[in-house]
Amino acid sequence: MRVVIFSWEYPPRIVGKLANHVRELVWQLAKNGIETFLVTYHEYLTGEFEDGEVKVYRVTNPVKTHVSVLTWVSTLNQEVERVAANIYYKSGKQIDLIDVQDWHFIPAAVTLKKAFDIPFVYSVESLEDHRSHGANSPFNMAIKSIEWLGTYEANTVIVKSNWMANEVIRAYKVPEAKVKIVNPETKHWLESILKVYRELKGGCCGYG
Amino acid sequence: MASQLRVMMLTWEFPPRIIGGISPHVYYLSKNLAKEGVKVYVVTCDFPGAPDHEVMDGVEVFRIDSYKNPSPDFASWVFLMNMNMQKEAAAIVKSLGGVDIFHAHDWLVANAGIGLKHVFRRPLLATIHSTEIGRRNGLHSDYERMIHETEAWLTYEAWRVICCSNYMVSHVKWAFNLPEDKLVMIPNGVDAREYEKSTVDLNKFRRRFALPEEKIVLYVGRLVYEKGIQVLINAVPKILEKVNAKFVIVGNGYMKEPLWEKVKQMGLAHKVLFTGFVDDENLRNLQKCADVSVVPSLFEPFGIVALEAMAAKSPVVVSDTGGLSEIVEHDLTGVKVYPGNPESLAWGVTRVLLDEAYANKLRENAYRMVVEKYNWEKISRQTKNVYERVLSEYSRTFWA
Numbered sequence: 001m002r003v004v005i006f007s008w009e010y011p012p013r014i015v016g017k018l019a020n021h022v023r024e025l026v027w028q029l030a031k032n033g034i035e036t037f038l039v040t041y042h043e044y045l046t047g048e049f050e051d052g053e054v055k056v057y058r059v060t061n062p063v064k065t066h067v068s069v070l071t072w073v074s075t076l077n078q079e080v081e082r083v084a085a086n087i088y089y090k091s092g093k094q095i096d097l098i099d100v101q102d103w104h105f106i107p108a109a110v111t112l113k114k115a116f117d118i119p120f121v122y123s124v125e126s127l128e129d130h131r132s133h134g135a136n137s138p139f140n141m142a143i144k145s146i147e148w149l150g151t152y153e154a155n156t157v158i159v160k161s162n163w164m165a166n167e168v169i170r171a172y173k174v175p176e177a178k179v180k181i182v183n184p185e186t187k188h189w190l191e192s193i194l195k196v197y198r199e200l201k202g203g204c205c206g207y208g
Numbered sequence: 209m210a211s212q213l214r215v216m217m218l219t220w221e222f223p224p225r226i227i228g229g230i231s232p233h234v235y236y237l238s239k240n241l242a243k244e245g246v247k248v249y250v251v252t253c254d255f256p257g258a259p260d261h262e263v264m265d266g267v268e269v270f271r272i273d274s275y276k277n278p279s280p281d282f283a284s285w286v287f288l289m290n291m292n293m294q295k296e297a298a299a300i301v302k303s304l305g306g307v308d309i310f311h312a313h314d315w316l317v318a319n320a321g322i323g324l325k326h327v328f329r330r331p332l333l334a335t336i337h338s339t340e341i342g343r344r345n346g347l348h349s350d351y352e353r354m355i356h357e358t359e360a361w362l363t364y365e366a367w368r369v370i371c372c373s374n375y376m377v378s379h380v381k382w383a384f385n386l387p388e389d390k391l392v393m394i395p396n397g398v399d400a401r402e403y404e405k406s407t408v409d410l411n412k413f414r415r416r417f418a419l420p421e422e423k424i425v426l427y428v429g430r431l432v433y434e435k436g437i438q439v440l441i442n443a444v445p446k447i448l449e450k451v452n453a454k455f456v457i458v459g460n461g462y463m464k465e466p467l468w469e470k471v472k473q474m475g476l477a478h479k480v481l482f483t484g485f486v487d488d489e490n491l492r493n494l495q496k497c498a499d500v501s502v503v504p505s506l507f508e509p510f511g512i513v514a515l516e517a518m519a520a521k522s523p524v525v526v527s528d529t530g531g532l533s534e535i536v537e538h539d540l541t542g543v544k545v546y547p548g549n550p551e552s553l554a555w556g557v558t559r560v561l562l563d564e565a566y567a568n569k570l571r572e573n574a575y576r577m578v579v580e581k582y583n584w585e586k587i588s589r590q591t592k593n594v595y596e597r598v599l600s601e602y603s604r605t606f607w608a
Contacts, residue, residue, distance in 0.1 A: 063354060063358050063361055064357060065350050065354045065357055066350070067283070067284075067350055067351050067354060068280070068284070070284055070287070071283060071287055071354060074284075074287030074288070074290070074319060075358065077291075077319070077323070078322045078326065081327055082326035085327050085329065089329065107295070110291075110295050111295050111298045112327065114295050114298035114299040114302065115298040115301065115327045115328065117302075137280065138278045138279055139284075141277075142278050142279050142288060145276065145288070146291070149291075
């Protein structure tokens with residue numbers, strides 16, 4: 001199985017908790033025989049790297065000056081698409097699924113799904129509603145609309161707790177059956193993720 | 209040709225959605241490319257009442273949901289619209305079994321064009337109609353720099369960059385540091401036949417805007433600084449000293465209210481008419497009635513409105529800048545005046561209005577030039593040649 005993970009943070013770029021969680025995830029996936037690609041951002045450490053068994057691709061933003069994280073993300077997604085497309089064409093046009101960590105690279109995942117029928121998982125680390133304490137300015141609402149797109153287009157939404165499952169269902173009206181709870185603190189978390197992946201492999205556009 | 213050339217046009221405006229010059233440009237270009245045997249798919253923003261999918265004059269048009277996402281500012285709206293456009297376009301390309309070329313018009317569709325290029329590994333062409341650094345006369349904020357860099361990114365990713373005038377070619381080359389051989393000049397066009405269609409009684413139509421004894425001085429364009437409308441308003445009293453005229457100002461923009469206030473303070477409210485937006489048919493009739501059409505721009509990449517006036521056989525007075533300098537030959541096809549100079553503009557306008565023989569000579573020369581040089585058949589053939597050249601270069605790359 002060939003899996004591509006999108007994450008806006010990955011060591012050495014550590015913004016919050018996500019970086020190390022994603023690193024643990026991709027290492028474990030690779031150890032379990034999954035061909036794992038990781039696409040992430042770095043300001044200048046760009047290119048292809050081997051991190052153990054994991055192939056890491058770092059892209060930078062082609063537009064340096066921005067007015068918000070929203071516009072910053074908007075021009076970065078095409079670079080993520082470029083690298084993901086390169087992986088796709090180099091590997092005989094076969095990517096089994098994309099797992100997009102948090103909202104930043106949802107636009108890329110959605111485009112790749114539409115173009116190549118690659119199913120994708122949206123792994124929710126946090127929601128804008130909580131990060132902004134319920135603020136509903138156009139800026140917050142724009143980010144929420146991207147998160148909504150992620151929940152709408154994803155084949156499966158993975159959350160880390162019962163509480164977050166309820167929040168995702170409340171905030172974006174996601175069908176319950178589409179949400180899978182995988183607590184990374186538990187012993188069999190990786191098996192649960194692999195189970196989600198296996199259900200999606202080869203079958204886009206169902207709810208798994 | 210082995211198989212039909214398929215091009216996907218990306219544009220943020222396409223009729224009936226008309227905001228600026230890109231909409232008619234893409235419409236006429238697409239329509240005439242279709243006549244040349246090119247299969248054109250246009251992907252554009254939606255518009256109330258316009259269908260999501262239709263065939264218009266041989267061109268297949270897809271309109272995407274563009275007001276889905278709330279946005280804090282215009283640029284953020286553009287980027288989110290691009291997210292939706294790219295997603296929809298990706299699905300369309302897949303359902304069509306591929307296209308040969310993507311053709312993007314301005315930074316407003318940069319993200320979508322660049323993303324589609326990489327995802328489908330097909331060449332991207334960009335037409336740069338205008339630049340942020342030109343519109344703003346410099347870059348003064350992060351917001352403007354962001355747009356400038358997005359434009360630079362589009363020209364970087366494009367296989368070729370098309371500009372509509374020699375002036376724009378050199379401006380774009382300078383603004384984005386592009387190599388000479390990446391740029392192609394293909395002029396903008398105008399369809400002179402559109403001006404022969406109307407059956408309206410022009411004498412009667414004219415009375416809606418001016419008294420019979422008043423000459424009509426027409427301005428058509430957005431009411432924004434770079435279009436120089438304030439220069440015309442400042443020239444109004446100087447012109448009225450010599451000629452009885454009515455100034456008809458067509459278009460909208462942030463300068464409308466302040467200019468209207470100013471006109472009232474000058475005591476000239478009865479001589480200046482702000483019409484706001486005017487639909488195509490009425491606009492063409494107005495252009496036909498105009499005793500002189502004025503294009504007083506400070507920055508003008510091309511100046512399509514001058515060509516339209518010429519096609520309507522209205523004499524033109526333009527500021528000697530940008531694309532306008534190339535279109536108009538002074539004393540032959542129009543009058544050139546100093547940009548930003550109300551005295552000079554008033555001189556040009558009164559010269560045309562006071563000398564009928566001179567005005568008629570300008571009308572005839574200009575009309576002949578428009579039909580010969582700026583017709584869409586010729587322009588679409590030139591564009592098709594660029595597509596074919598790019599595809600032949602592309603066929604030798606590892607993407608092919």
